[in-house]
Every structure is written in structure tokens, then in C-alpha cells.
Amino acid sequence: MKNFRIRILIRVSLLVAAIFLLSYFLYRQTTFLVEVILLALIIYQVYALIKDSESVVKIMTRFFDSIRYSDFTQTSTSRGLGSAFDELNKSYNEVMNEFIKARKEKEENYRYMQTIVQHIGIGLISFFPDGEVNLINNAAKKLFRINSLRNITTLENINKKLVDELLSIKAGRKSLIKFVYNNDFYQLMLFATEFKMNEKIYKFVSIQNIMSELEEKEMEAWQKLISVLTHEIMNSITPISSISQTLNGLVNQKELSEETLDDIKIGMETIHRRSEGLIEFVNNYRSISKIPVANFSIVQVENLFANISMLMEKQLKEKGIEFRISVEPQTLELTLDQKLIEQVLINLLLNAIDAVKEKDNPVIELNANMGERGCPVINVKDNGIGILEEVQEKIFIPFFTTKSNGSGIGLSLAKQIMKQHSGNIRFVSNPDEGTTFTLYFNM
Missing domain, CATH: 1.10.287 (Helix Hairpins)
Incomplete structure (x- = not known):
């Protein structure tokens, strides 16, 4: 900046001196040629002063244009303008290099994601609400036996229901669709998500043929x-x-x-x-x-547990088992078939009673709450002997039992009853620590 200041001072000084001399010679009415030379000198100094002042503006304009047009190949020099301009140009070039680096990383990440998308074994399709496709990976092309796809509606020649489902499936939802195409059976699991980018809405759907599985x-x-x-x-x-x-x-x-x-x-x-x-x-x-068809009604869980407690109270007391019941919130209600769910819970409690019979301080818990996913769950927990690891994968198989007097149908029935309720039954068991069976209900 020192050189720049000196140049500005010299030009201002020369400009002032030329104006003063021109005024003096005009006043004295001297030679016309001298006056023309001084006027030309004033004009030149004004031009040079403006040009020097605009050098910073030019650097900044070039910088912003580079960002605007994504042209980061330009560099800036400041020869003869001083150390401050050297710093400015150094910063300019460093920023440009950072932009180049960021752009390179962005391109590498894009290529990396493209590679993953194209090599993943699950079909992926991204499209706009009108069906225009902006991305389809190799797995989806292979699944539908196509080389390219411009619009989802093109898949109507495979199956119209498939197209309708792709266009209508809501974000965060799963859908199962079955059809036959070219003598092959398809059972596709669809999962959709949506996102907004550059004021455009994209629907992203994963497609997996689970027929073989x-x-x-x-x-x-x-x-x-x-x-x-x-x-x-x-x-x-x-x-x-x-x-x-x-x-x-x-x-x-x-x-x-x-x-x-x-x-x-x-x-x-x-x-x-x-x-x-x-x-x-x-x-x-x-x-x-031949499980009876579920007869659904809205049931207060607290009342359901009260009925269960009344039925099991005598047996639990005779065996010295501590029985704990809790419902959170107390007003929790479920839409279910009370008789079928009571049957499931009684069977689980009988299994729990059998599991804790060798414990010194047997405890069985029956509780209901809103699960981690916001859906209600009912838990039957015991501190019994647990289920052996090699047995765990077999307990839902009909007629499989480890009891000498067991029928092996209780848990199988429970699973089918929960399916009727659009729910599921799961368990966690650790040897010598106990077992927790959980009934999952959809809202």
C-alpha cells in the first residue's frame, strides 16, 4: 500500500500544481501553448488517479465474477502497487484456491456417491412429482430389464399398479406389491422418502425384490x-x-x-x-x-390388566411371585380384540411363571407404555432362567416346546394373533437374567 499511497500523493500533488499553474498563466494571459500543455497534464492526472483508484474495484469485481460464474482459474497480481495490494492479492488467490479445493472435494464426493448408488444391490429411483426421472441406478435397471428411464409412467408396460404405487407412496412409508412380468414373479418392497432442493421436490424410492428371500x-x-x-x-x-x-x-x-x-x-x-x-x-x-377373526374395540389398557391380574392372582400368590403392573399413561387405550389379547398375555404369564419357579425372589412385570417409535407396547418381563440361545430361533415354530407337558402352540398362536392386530411380538432373553416379551401395536 506504501507504493500506492506515494503514487496517489504524487498524482494529487501534480494535479494541484498543474491547476495552480494553469490558473496563474490564465491570469497573466501568457502563451496559449503552455496553457494547453497544463490542461492536458491535468486531464492525464485525473485519468491516472481514477485508474489507480479503480484497481481495487477491478480486483474485487473479478473476484465476485469468478464466484458468480464458478471460474476459479483466475489469479491476481499487484506488481508495483505496494505491500497492501500484495496482501490483498495473496488473500484473493488463497480464497480462489480454497474454492478450487472445495469444488474438487464436492466433485469427488459426488463421484463417490454416484459410485455407491450405481453399485448398491438395491434398486433406487429418484423422480419429480410429475414422474420425470432424474436418477436410476444399475440395480433398478437390471430389475426392470431396461437401459434407461425418462419417466415413471414408462413402467406401465411392466405393471400399471407398480406405477400408481410409485407415484402415490408417501414419504416414510413402506409398500409391498406383487405382480407377474415375463413369466417371472415379482414381490417388491418399496420405501419412499422426499426432500426439497433448489425449490424442487424430489421423491426417492428404494425397490427390492424380496421374492427369493x-x-x-x-x-x-x-x-x-x-x-x-x-x-x-x-x-x-x-x-x-x-x-x-x-x-x-x-x-x-x-x-x-x-x-x-x-x-x-x-x-x-x-x-x-x-x-x-x-x-x-x-x-x-x-x-x-383356524384362529377366530379379531373383533376389534377400543379398550382401556388399565382395565385389561385388571382382568388379567384377577385371573392370575391366585396362581401367582401360591407360588410366591411378586407381580408388578404399570400403565403409562394411565389413560392409554388400544384398539384390539380383548379376548385374543388376554389369551396371548395369559400364555406369556404362564411361561414367565414356569421360568421363575427356581428363583429365590421371583418377579414378573406387566407394563404398557408408548414405545420408542411412538407406538404403544405391552411388556411381560420376568427375572427367570432365560431362554437358551440355541432354542431362541425356534420358539415361534408351531409344536416346538421344551416342556414335557407343553403343546408348543402358545407362542405360535400369539404371533398370529398379533399379525391380526397389524402388530408383532418380539423378545429379549439372557440366560439367568430373565426374558422380556413385547407386543407391538400400530396406532
Whole structure:
């Protein structure tokens, strides 16, 4: 700035001197040529002074134009203008370099995100409310067997319901859609979100064909069920077959002694008992395959718990179990089938009673509250022996039981009843610490 100040002072001084001399010569009415030279000198100094003053403005104008047009390749020099201008130009160039660096990072992040989007295994489509597509990844193209997609409505040649669902699905919602296309079965899980950018609304939908996963889970469920059914049936059929063979040998004897007749009687009683067991098994199977249709009504949870407490009070007291009940808020209401949910809760409480029977200070808790996701939940918690890790994945399989007198249908029934309520049942269990079963209800 020192050089700049000196130049300004010199130009101002020269300008003042030229004006003074021009005034003097005009007053003395001297040679016309001298007056013209002085006037020219004044004009030049004014021009030079303006030019020097505008140098800062030019630097700043160039800086703002660079930002406006995203042109960060320009640099600025200040030769002969002084140290202050050197600092200004240094700052200018540093800011430009920061802009270049930020732009480079932005481009790298964009390429990185594009790479992730294009390589992720789930289909992704982003589009405007009118259906115009601005992004579709490779997984979505592969899923729909297309090379490009300009508008969502183009997918109508695959399935019109799919297009309607994509356009109408609300942000934060999931949707399941099934259809057949080119002899292939599709079961798509859609999840949508929306965001606003540059005054435009974008809908972003993830699409996953879960058909193979569902088929795999279904096959696994059937295998587990068949394994349990085979085990239960063979437990009855094997002794019946063996006893029948023995009895057949006995009745073929020419003479039947009193002892033989007693053996036949015992064998027949055994066959009868095992046959009744098979009938009970079939009836249990019917009970889980034909659950009554839920009859929904608005129920105060506090009243529901009072009914449960009245039904279980005697059994809990006899076994010395501390029973804790809480409802938060106390006015909590749920839309449910009271009889079916009571059946579920009683079954869970009976399981809890069995789990705490070896504890010195058995405690069972029954509580209801608004869960973390804002949906009501009912918890049945005990401080019992817990569920073995290798058993945990099997407890919802029909007829699976670890109890000698259990039917193995209670938890399976509970799961189906909660499905009727558009909810679910989950549990957390730690050996020797206890188990918590949670019923999740949608609002």
C-alpha cells in the first residue's frame, strides 16, 4: 500500500500544481501553448488517479465474477502497487484456491456417491412429482430389464399398479406389491422418502425384490414345521406300532393265560392313550390354523390388566411371585380384540411363571407404555432362567416346546394373533437374567 499511497500523493500533488499553474498563466494571459500543455497534464492526472483508484474495484469485481460464474482459474497480481495490494492479492488467490479445493472435494464426493448408488444391490429411483426421472441406478435397471428411464409412467408396460404405487407412496412409508412380468414373479418392497432442493421436490424410492428371500424363509419354515410334525407324530406312532406287533403275537397264541390277557389289556390302554395324544395333537394343529377373526374395540389398557391380574392372582400368590403392573399413561387405550389379547398375555404369564419357579425372589412385570417409535407396547418381563440361545430361533415354530407337558402352540398362536392386530411380538432373553416379551401395536 506504501507504493500506492506515494503514487496517489504524487498524482494529487501534480494535479494541484498543474491547476495552480494553469490558473496563474490564465491570469497573466501568457502563451496559449503552455496553457494547453497544463490542461492536458491535468486531464492525464485525473485519468491516472481514477485508474489507480479503480484497481481495487477491478480486483474485487473479478473476484465476485469468478464466484458468480464458478471460474476459479483466475489469479491476481499487484506488481508495483505496494505491500497492501500484495496482501490483498495473496488473500484473493488463497480464497480462489480454497474454492478450487472445495469444488474438487464436492466433485469427488459426488463421484463417490454416484459410485455407491450405481453399485448398491438395491434398486433406487429418484423422480419429480410429475414422474420425470432424474436418477436410476444399475440395480433398478437390471430389475426392470431396461437401459434407461425418462419417466415413471414408462413402467406401465411392466405393471400399471407398480406405477400408481410409485407415484402415490408417501414419504416414510413402506409398500409391498406383487405382480407377474415375463413369466417371472415379482414381490417388491418399496420405501419412499422426499426432500426439497433448489425449490424442487424430489421423491426417492428404494425397490427390492424380496421374492427369493421370502421363498427361502418359507422353505425354511416348512422344513422346521415338518421336522417338528414328524417328531411329534413318530413319538406316538412308534410305540403304537411296536405294541400292535407285540399284541398281534399274543393273540395268535392258542391259549391265553391270565397274564397274557393282562398284557393285552395294558397294551390296548397304551395304544388308546397314544391315540388320544395324536387326536389332541391334531386338535392343536386345527387351533393354530383356524384362529377366530379379531373383533376389534377400543379398550382401556388399565382395565385389561385388571382382568388379567384377577385371573392370575391366585396362581401367582401360591407360588410366591411378586407381580408388578404399570400403565403409562394411565389413560392409554388400544384398539384390539380383548379376548385374543388376554389369551396371548395369559400364555406369556404362564411361561414367565414356569421360568421363575427356581428363583429365590421371583418377579414378573406387566407394563404398557408408548414405545420408542411412538407406538404403544405391552411388556411381560420376568427375572427367570432365560431362554437358551440355541432354542431362541425356534420358539415361534408351531409344536416346538421344551416342556414335557407343553403343546408348543402358545407362542405360535400369539404371533398370529398379533399379525391380526397389524402388530408383532418380539423378545429379549439372557440366560439367568430373565426374558422380556413385547407386543407391538400400530396406532
